[in-house]
Amino acid sequence: MPADERKPRKRPAGNRAPAGRKPTGGRPADGKPSGGSPAGGGEPRQAKNLPRRIAWEVLVDVETKDSYANLLLPAKLARTHMDPQDAAFTTELTYGALRQQEFYDAIIATAANRPIDSIDAEPLAGMRLGAHQILSMRVPDHAALSETVAVIKAYAPKTAGFVNAVLRRISEIDRAEWLRRVTAGATTVGEQAIEYSHPEWIVRAMTQALKGHGRQASELQALLEADNAAAKVSVSALPGLIDRSELPGAPTEFSPIGVTLDTAVPKNVEAVATGRARVQDEGSALVALALAQTPAPAGTWADLCAGPGGKAAVLAAIAKTSGTSLDAFDSSEHRVELVRSSTQALDNVTTRVQDARDATGPYAKVLVDVPCSGLGALRRRPEARYRRRPEDINALAGLQRELLRAALNACAPGGVVAYSTCSPHYAETVLVVDDVLRGTDVEILDAPAVLAEVTSADAEEFTSVSRGAGRYAQLWPHVHNTDGMFLALMRKAH
Structure with missing residues (x-):
């Protein structure tokens, strides 16, 4: 799981979007304009422009509060009761502007003739929103300009003229020419970083990850493009x-329990609202299904880092069919509450706030979905790419090893442990498992073969690297249309 979702982090100094940037316009915390009717138009105009307003609010909160768009936007959409078409438009406005932020910022800095860090959060969000419509969506330039500026006039009126001027300059040049201009003189990695809006260190890390997991470095462009493609809502x-x-x-193509929805508001689906189905990326479902499929002695199962509860819900549902129970832990009270919500329709789940390193067991099956960089889920959590730094990988490495050791200690003899991350980074995946298992008698199982049983696909679809008779599995956004989940299955000696 992404460590970003476990605890809000302050952006490190020197980021392009520094923490501490404060909103400067007239939008109080509730998102409503201060005083009277909105400037630049009456209530009918604002109601008509609701998708852009909500997208702008989310972009501002992501910038100023380290909010997470994947948590904030669905809640806003649910409150507004938008029709599906408007909800989809709002989602594309928000996520599209975030996914391509590095590219748009390079253009905005040129068009505004000033550094991005010198532009306040509210006009900057408007410029990013407008740039996405002008350069990447089928929105006529005049509508992108007038409707985006209308939002700024209503909520940050003093900056509306500035936003209007910059967006007009952006609209005078097409995307291809802007790309040529903002990448002129850059290195190959620098060009890729700007064009695909991935910081340079992530471009390098993804290249190394592809090679480390046995794939071709030539797949990099497809991987970066997949990170910037809209991910459909999946439900298990x-x-x-x-x-x-x-x-x-x-x-869904691989998960036998999944479907993809044509809605941006899955809570409108009755089965999701009542807890019989769960919003979940297909890759996450496959991790839980693979552990459930792997033979093990009878006994209670455990999810040691269970929040927000998607994998726990799948595991508990399968365990219940054979009269087995699941213990689900997390060190955060908030995340434990999310687990309780995710498993509301099941009566075989025990939840509690507990550090996974304190788990005792013995458990027949143990899932440890460790806090990670989240680099495999950038299409769903696009802002994570701008918040992460290379040093975060090293900071997480020690915790990941401790959690895997704790999972093995809590596992019963002959039991099975699943180690998973939503990152393909080699230092969070293969290196962690190799290091922890070195010198032990723990058996590495064939995770791709188990996934093949679950999905009826070829095991080679999922293969990462071989370790003796066993293999690790790695999913990829550009190959499987899932988040980049890593999975290692291992059996503890009797």
């Missing part, structure tokens, strides 16, 4: 509670 039907044929949407 919890086994024993509902069949996926009862859910609206198309069956």
